[in-house]
Amino acid sequence: xxxxxxxxxxxxxxxxxxxxxxxxxxxxxxxxxxxxxxxxxxxxxxxxxxxxxxxxxxxxxxxxxxxxxxxxxxxxxxxxxxxxxxxxxxxxxxxxxxxxxxxxxxxxxxxxxxxxxxxxxxxxxxxxxxxxxxxxxxxxxxxxxxxxxxxxxxxxxxxxxxxxxxxxxxxxxxxxxxxxxxxxxxxxxxxxxxxxxxxxxxxx
Amino acid sequence: xxxxxxxxxxxxxxxxxxxxxxxxxxxxxxxxxxxxxxxxxxxxxxxxxxxxxxxxxxxxxxxxxxxxxxxxxxxxxxxxxxxxxxxxxxxxxxxxxxxxxxxxxxxxxxxxxxxxxxxxxxxxxxxxxxxxxxxxxxxxxxxxxxxxxxxxxxxxxxxxxxxxxxxxxxxxxxxxxxxxxxxxxxxxxxxxxxxxxxxxxxxxxxxxxxxxxxxxxxxxxxxxxxxxxxxxxxxxxxxxxxxxxxxxxxxxxxxxxxxxxxxxxxxxxxxxxxxxxxxxxxxxxxxxxxxxxxxxxxxxxxxxxxxxxxxxxxxxxxxxxxxxxxxxxxxxxxxxxxxxxxxxxxxxxxxxxxxxxxxxxxxxxxxxxxxxxxxxxxxxxxxxxxxxxxxxxxxxxxxxxxxxxxxxxxxxxxxxxxxxxxxxxxxxxxxxxxxxxxxxxxxxxxxxxxxxxxxxxxxxxxxxxxxxxxxxxxxxxxxxxxxxxxxxxxxxxxxxxxxxxxxxxxxxxxxxxxxxxxxxxxxxxxxxxxxxxxxxxxxxxxxxxxxxxxxxxxxxxxxxxxxxxxxxxxxxxxxxxxxxxxxxxxxxxxxxxxxxxxxxxxxxxxxxxxxxxxxxxxxxxxxxxxxxxxxxxxxxxxxxxxxxxxxxxxxxxxxxxxxxxxxxxxxxxxxxxxxxxxxxxxxxxxxxxxxxxxxxxxxxxx
Numbered sequence: 001x002x003x004x005x006x007x008x009x010x011x012x013x014x015x016x017x018x019x020x021x022x023x024x025x026x027x028x029x030x031x032x033x034x035x036x037x038x039x040x041x042x043x044x045x046x047x048x049x050x051x052x053x054x055x056x057x058x059x060x061x062x063x064x065x066x067x068x069x070x071x072x073x074x075x076x077x078x079x080x081x082x083x084x085x086x087x088x089x090x091x092x093x094x095x096x097x098x099x100x101x102x103x104x105x106x107x108x109x110x111x112x113x114x115x116x117x118x119x120x121x122x123x124x125x126x127x128x129x130x131x132x133x134x135x136x137x138x139x140x141x142x143x144x145x146x147x148x149x150x151x152x153x154x155x156x157x158x159x160x161x162x163x164x165x166x167x168x169x170x171x172x173x174x175x176x177x178x179x180x181x182x183x184x185x186x187x188x189x190x191x192x193x194x195x196x197x198x199x200x201x202x203x204x
Numbered sequence: 205x206x207x208x209x210x211x212x213x214x215x216x217x218x219x220x221x222x223x224x225x226x227x228x229x230x231x232x233x234x235x236x237x238x239x240x241x242x243x244x245x246x247x248x249x250x251x252x253x254x255x256x257x258x259x260x261x262x263x264x265x266x267x268x269x270x271x272x273x274x275x276x277x278x279x280x281x282x283x284x285x286x287x288x289x290x291x292x293x294x295x296x297x298x299x300x301x302x303x304x305x306x307x308x309x310x311x312x313x314x315x316x317x318x319x320x321x322x323x324x325x326x327x328x329x330x331x332x333x334x335x336x337x338x339x340x341x342x343x344x345x346x347x348x349x350x351x352x353x354x355x356x357x358x359x360x361x362x363x364x365x366x367x368x369x370x371x372x373x374x375x376x377x378x379x380x381x382x383x384x385x386x387x388x389x390x391x392x393x394x395x396x397x398x399x400x401x402x403x404x405x406x407x408x409x410x411x412x413x414x415x416x417x418x419x420x421x422x423x424x425x426x427x428x429x430x431x432x433x434x435x436x437x438x439x440x441x442x443x444x445x446x447x448x449x450x451x452x453x454x455x456x457x458x459x460x461x462x463x464x465x466x467x468x469x470x471x472x473x474x475x476x477x478x479x480x481x482x483x484x485x486x487x488x489x490x491x492x493x494x495x496x497x498x499x500x501x502x503x504x505x506x507x508x509x510x511x512x513x514x515x516x517x518x519x520x521x522x523x524x525x526x527x528x529x530x531x532x533x534x535x536x537x538x539x540x541x542x543x544x545x546x547x548x549x550x551x552x553x554x555x556x557x558x559x560x561x562x563x564x565x566x567x568x569x570x571x572x573x574x575x576x577x578x579x580x581x582x583x584x585x586x587x588x589x590x591x592x593x594x595x596x597x598x599x600x601x602x603x604x605x606x607x608x609x610x611x612x613x614x615x616x617x618x619x620x621x622x623x624x625x626x627x628x629x630x631x632x633x634x635x636x637x638x639x640x641x642x643x644x645x646x647x648x649x650x651x652x653x654x655x656x657x658x659x660x661x662x663x664x665x666x667x668x669x670x671x672x673x674x675x676x677x678x679x680x681x682x683x684x685x686x687x688x689x690x691x692x693x694x695x696x697x698x699x700x701x702x703x704x705x706x707x708x709x710x711x712x713x714x715x716x717x718x719x720x721x722x723x724x725x726x727x728x729x730x731x732x733x734x735x736x737x738x739x740x741x742x743x744x745x746x747x748x749x750x751x752x753x754x755x756x757x758x759x760x761x762x763x764x765x766x767x768x769x770x771x772x773x774x775x776x777x778x779x780x781x782x783x784x785x786x787x788x789x790x791x792x793x794x795x796x797x798x799x800x801x802x803x804x805x806x807x808x809x810x811x812x813x814x815x816x817x818x819x820x821x822x823x824x825x826x827x828x829x830x831x832x833x834x835x836x837x838x839x840x841x842x843x844x845x846x847x848x849x850x851x852x853x854x855x856x857x858x859x860x861x862x863x864x865x866x867x868x869x870x871x872x873x874x875x876x877x878x879x880x881x882x883x884x885x886x887x888x889x890x891x892x893x894x895x896x897x898x899x900x901x902x903x904x905x906x
Contacts, residue, residue: 022436023359023432023436023437026432026435026436027359027360027428027429027432030428030431030432030462031428033462033463034424034427034428034462034463034465034466035466037462037463037466037467038466038469038470041466041467041470041500041503042470045470045474045485045496045500048493048496049485049491049492049493049496052484052491052492052493053491054484054490054491130477130481130482130483130484131481131482131483131484131490132490133484133490133491134484134485134490134491134492134493135491137477137478137483137484137485137490137491137492138485140477140483141473141474141477141483141485155845155849159849159852159853160852162853163852163853166853167855170855172852172855176852
């Protein structure tokens with residue numbers, strides 16, 4: 001049986017790490033399901049409260065689509081590079097290549113965060129604060145939570161880099177990378193939801 | 205901002221337990237203050253007593269090394285249940301105080317002020333759901349399920365310890381609120397706008413938010429762990445349709461936890477944003493929507509009801525088949541019924557707020573879905589009765605609870621079907637009828653189930669049976685006490701008495717509240733009997749010992765092991781060939797075999813301090829948030845992140861148990877078993893029972 005869990009498998013060549021990945025990666029998928037519920041409910045809350053601008057600024061006063069589009073490109077590209085890091089690991093293309101792809105993913109994710117924070121600060125300076133309305137409250141419950149997830153993923157990536165420096169590419173690093181990959185792509189999917197429902201939907 | 209605000213936030217002398225007493229003007233306020241102060245004194249004295257005893261006996265070291273840092277699923281399970289028992293004692297006493305208040309509050313007065321009464325029903329509900337029922341069932345599943353599927357441990361032992369830490373942190377936070385007051389007065393469901401900052405700026409609702417959030421995070425992680433364990437750790441040959449029913453109900457419970465706990469986390473998290481950062485999600489003004497809270501909360505709350513009942517159903521399966529000496533009747537039907545209940549549980553949440561103004565059609569749909577749950581549950585009841593039919597039935601202590609459950613639970617279910625009709629619900633909504641209904645489900649259902657499970661598996665955990673005499677007394681008192689305490693509430697509800705009433709001026713209600721008070725007193729006695737039972741059993745543990753491990757002629761794998769079970773559970777991973785694997789062996793006159801390929805070294809996870817550290821930091825973070833002590837919150841959250849990162853660098857996570865040690869334990873156990881008589885069921889409750897059973901099904905043949 002070569003495929004032990006959904007998503008990218010390490011393959012038989014990786015021996016014990018491939019075996020261990022079965023329950024660890026499956027467990028992480030299950031964790032992602034519960035996280036998906038969390039985001040799903042925040043989306044639902046946003047959709048319910050979207051129209052309640054309470055006389056305050058609305059989406060068209062606050063959202064800057066060009067910047068959001070750049071954020072989208074940054075995050076989706078980071079998903080690609082994170083995927084390339086995983087493929088480099090799977091096909092044993094050398095630790096150096098893995099680390100380079102990981103560093104590029106990290107840089108892209110951090111630029112995404114920087115742009116997002118800048119946008120949120122601009123919104124706040126225009127009076128788009130959560131206290132202003134139900135719409136903005138729901139917005140600020142959803143978007144920064146996604147941002148926090150990205151920050152946590154970056155922290156995890158750094159911890160993995162530290163482990164690579166300390167132990168090399170051992171089994172624990174390998175299964176850790178598989179799981180981080182799932183989180184990374186998951187956060188992309190959530191962002192696509194945010195881009196469509198919150199930003200494009202808000203301006204439509 | 206002065207130094208006090210920075211150091212201690214808004215925590216000041218008004219939080220101290222004698223504050224209410226100092227301000228008291230009226231007689232009622234004085235008595236109420238004394239009640240509150242006494243509770244605080246009992247909590248502090250209890251903690252000091254335990255600490256002193258531990259110091260006196262030099263047990264801090266063993267407690268830390270062998271228990272708190274342990275990642276063994278059996279020990280974690282036991283710790284969960286100890287937590288549940290401690291919290292149960294508090295919540296039952298609170299219930300007693302509330303019954304006393306409603307009996308004395310006729311015509312005003314009584315012993316507690318309305319505000320104090322509000323805290324009582326809020327902590328009682330919060331504790332019973334999150335810190336009694338949840339830890340009890342989580343503990344029981346933790347202990348039993350891996351043994352039943354032939355596993356060495358759960359899939360993620362450290363995560364298990366972290367879950368326990370978070371749950372315990374929530375429980376301790378509620379206990380702290382006894383001393384640094386007040387707790388929320390918003391009920392266990394904490395509805396805004398009442399719990400919004402504009403109406404309730406104090407620390408009370410924040411205690412509730414963080415206690416519940418900690419517990420909710422712990423339960424989400426538990427759900428993930430149990431699900432993965434059941435999917436991935438079953439021994440060879442243990443197909444899904446060969447699993448003991450308890451594992452099936454555990455699986456459904458775990459899946460419900462994964463999907464139902466996040467809505468609670470979202471609800472409490474958003475409420476916290478409203479309260480701390482001035483958001484307008486659930487507020488009346490500013491474009492908030494109060495209904496969102498009701499929907500989110502009950503999207504958790506209804507599946508939660510089945511999280512509470514399904515593990516108990518699992519216990520009943522084991523109880524009825526074990527003590528009838530028969531395999532379960534209708535195994536497939538029971539599996540399907542369990543799955544049906546799990547799925548339907550997500551389709552009925554609106555019935556908790558039929559009266560909140562949605563359309564009639566919506567109410568009708570949710571009403572019908574609610575009634576539909578009665579069908580799979582009915583299937584189960586019939587299956588259990590047919591399991592007993594023509595079996596070798598023994599009315600042991602778990603069976604007394606079981607028979608009580610069958611009668612009482614059906615009655616409670618019937619009132620549930622009545623409430624599911626929206627037009628009737630409009631009449632009895634928010635009355636004591638509802639209170640009677642859900643207590644009628646969770647006491648005979650969940651609580652009796654948990655006590656039956658505790659009695660059933662106690663010998664497995666500790667190697668000796670519980671005293672039967674005190675067990676029967678407790679069971680009788682629970683059943684009669686329950687009937688007297690809650691059936692009058694149906695009548696009071698139909699008479700129009702609202703729930704959560706501190707005082708009333710309707711004389712006709714008084715007799716029934718007095719009957720309910722009597723019932724509450726009997727329940728307190730029942731709890732005392734359970735405590736006495738434990739002490740008596742501990743004293744007579746030599747006579748009650750069942751070291752061979754099979755006192756009840758059990759059917760599933762856990763009974764094939766010695767009692768107590770060694771850390772590694774099974775000396776070698778098993779191959780099973782059918783349902784009721786151990787019973788098949790026994791019918792052939794066999795027992796669990798020596799490992800075919802000889803004994804081998806076993807790799808077991810090492811103890812870790814991450815669980816207790818994350819738990820303690822979670823508790824301090826919750827406390828800091830409650831009292832606005834920001835530095836404390838930041839420090840403890842940093843500790844949690846640091847602990848997780850540090851742990852990811854640890855590589856020596858396992859230790860090896862040498863084959864010789866495993867073999868020595870095995871040989872000692874087999875020698876003991878061979879020297880112990882095989883016991884027939886008529887001697888089950890006698891001293892001769894050393895845990896070596898002669899299968900009931902073969903008794904007739906010889």
